[in-house]
Amino acid sequence: MEQGAEQLGPRERLILQAVVHLYITTAEPVGSRAIVKRFGLDLSAATVRNVMADLEEAGYLRQLHTSSGRVPTDKGYRYYVDFLMNVQELTLSERARIHQELSRKLDDADEVIRNTSRLLALTSHHMGLVEAPDERNAEVCRVEMVPVGARRVGVVLVDNYGRVRTLVTKLGEDLSAERIQRIGRFLDTNFRGVSVEGLRAAVSARTSAFLDEQRRLAEQALDVLALMPPSRQGEVILEGTSQLFEQPEFRDVERARQVFGLFEEHDRLVELLRSAVRDGEPLRTSIVIGSEVPDEELHEISIVVSPYHVGDNPAGMVGVIGPRRMEYSRLAGLVEYTAALLGSYLSAIAGLAVDDGSGVTPLLERPRE
Secondary structure, eight states, rough: OOOOGGGOOOOHHHHHHHHHHHHHHHOOOOOOHHHHHHTSSSSHHHHHHHHHHHHHHOOOOOSSSSSOOEEEEEEHOOOOOOOOOOOOOOHEEEEHHHHHHTOOOOOOOOHHHHHHHHHHHHHHHEEEEOOOGGGGGOBEEEEEEEEEEEEEEEEEEEESOOOEEEEEEEEOOOOOOHHHHHHHHHHHOOOOTSSTTTTHHHHHHTTTTTTTHHHHHHHHHHHHTTTTTOOOOEEEEEEEEHHTTTTGOOHHHHHHHHHHHTTTOHHHHHHHHHHTTTBOOOSSEEEEGGGGGSSSGGEEEEOOOOOOOTTEEEEEEEEEEHHHHHOOOHHHHHHHHHHHHHHHHHHHHHHHHHOSSSSSGGGGGGGGO
């Protein structure tokens, strides 16, 4: 038995679970009579009240006012999540809806990422977030070049996270359409798997090793790559801010101000996501509750996160931010499923095979009817 599980007996576990469920549902302090009535327990209100007093003394519950009911503490929520909660699997209709929403624009990885954050917010009624892959860690997956006008060329570069970089630029010399396409094929053939950020340096380093025609292709490729924009740091896409501040916990202006400040600071958001990682490895789904958040100003929130992978590569985190009073069991299932599906779709865009465990084939891989 895990440490902490022995601290509570069956009756205490039952009452703690009841308090958590009722408080999550009503946002009101929970009294003993409400528990007996709601769950039909074969216990008197006085017995339940005594158990609740014991749970309060042990730090699992607290009383907001002398005459009020009780609410879970962070310790109570943590015990519930670790030992009492059963993750709710999504229904088939819920899965179908998520697939439908995320498959609206499957040729654009950035749009899929934004849609994922938006969908999480709408489905959870909290704030949805997706940590986009860090382009500085990306590798070249495909390269194409096409003529788009007089002395103008379009460059399309797809990385191993499924993200597409496009550039239309003016050339310093006249090149035929066939020549431009040959430069693209040259890069695609020789530099797949190279760091996107280091692509130009890799081409430069190998130029002298190429002979004649290929050397000239490399030199012309360098002229084009010099105009590519720098790689972006992985950003955190947030949706549903207004929904978060509709929660009773954030009606206090000062408390709302502190939380809102988080959303304007990228480094604090990343730190919040990293707080969900234990021993340097992301769990399948991880939950950080209240005071477990490193930033003291954010002790009123909780976060449910799950990592997603593109191919075999860890790409980022998917999650939901809300008050400590969240439906952890439902949100854990939602976040875990959505993370697997996002990874599957991005892998399809990047042309990588992956088993997302969702049981539904991404639309990119389905035969056309």
